[in-house]
Amino acid sequence: MRGRAVQVHGTIEAAHRHLRAVDPSALAHARNRLAENGIARLGFLLPHRVKRVLAAEALALLDHHRQWGELLPEGEGAARRQVDLTEQEVAAHAACIPAIYDCEPLRHNLSVIAAEPVLPYPADRRYLVSRRHHDDAAGQWHWDDYAFALVLVVECPPLDDGGFLQTVAHTHRDWDHADVYRTLTRNPIHSWELHPGDLYLMRADTTLHRVHPFVNGRRTTIAMAFAGATAAAADTGLPHAVRGSANHRQ
Numbered sequence: 001m002r003g004r005a006v007q008v009h010g011t012i013e014a015a016h017r018h019l020r021a022v023d024p025s026a027l028a029h030a031r032n033r034l035a036e037n038g039i040a041r042l043g044f045l046l047p048h049r050v051k052r053v054l055a056a057e058a059l060a061l062l063d064h065h066r067q068w069g070e071l072l073p074e075g076e077g078a079a080r081r082q083v084d085l086t087e088q089e090v091a092a093h094a095a096c097i098p099a100i101y102d103c104e105p106l107r108h109n110l111s112v113i114a115a116e117p118v119l120p121y122p123a124d125r126r127y128l129v130s131r132r133h134h135d136d137a138a139g140q141w142h143w144d145d146y147a148f149a150l151v152l153v154v155e156c157p158p159l160d161d162g163g164f165l166q167t168v169a170h171t172h173r174d175w176d177h178a179d180v181y182r183t184l185t186r187n188p189i190h191s192w193e194l195h196p197g198d199l200y201l202m203r204a205d206t207t208l209h210r211v212h213p214f215v216n217g218r219r220t221t222i223a224m225a226f227a228g229a230t231a232a233a234a235d236t237g238l239p240h241a242v243r244g245s246a247n248h249r250q
Helices: 002-020 024-037 048-070 087-093 096-101 104-114 180-186 229-234 241-246
Strands: 039-041 083-085 118-120 127-133 148-155 165-168 190-192 199-203 208-211 218-228
Touching: 002 048, 002 096, 002 104, 024 039, 024 104, 024 199, 048 083, 048 087, 048 096, 048 127, 048 148, 048 218, 087 096, 087 127, 096 127, 096 218, 104 118, 104 148, 104 199, 104 218, 180 208, 218 229
Parallel strands: none
Antiparallel strands: 039 199, 083 127, 118 218, 127 218, 148 199, 148 218, 165 190, 165 208
């Protein structure tokens, strides 16, 4: 137990040191990319050591979840394909994912990139570990009800198999999704090849997005949701909570 605590402390300290020393020019470049495309790659933002630990935590959580499913009565566990581990499930069994979310230097750098304060999202929906298999239901085009999504790709199929991210920036969120097709036909669609270990920030409430279907393998991510200053000031509650939870998959 003590060894685990030392590892967690060392990981978080490494993240803090790295985040305080990030090159301002890298932050400025990411800010321009986010403003232009609604998404910015942030491979520089966390050291490889920290991303490896976060990925290992996610995989251990999913392995634990799989073993629990195998203990269910016959017929119940076999159908458990796609997995979304909630904040409560993650916080109960992981230490580094919650600690990184609460890391003030991380939010400071994200705020520089976003050109506005990036704030914690309301509790219970701050981070999610997700896994999709190639034969699960395909992800749909959607907006999220939080302003920013910080996503670490833990596993993903090679580009030839699909599974890449697609985005349409600077769009208006339509909760009924009645105008999705109109939005898609009247705006450029950008596609982003991703690899395990990639980290990106998306303006998730004004960037229509989906994961393209893939034909082999699986896709595993850690997604962290953050509020923006404008949305936080206007928020009078949390409507669309069910839809937002379902769409917390990047």
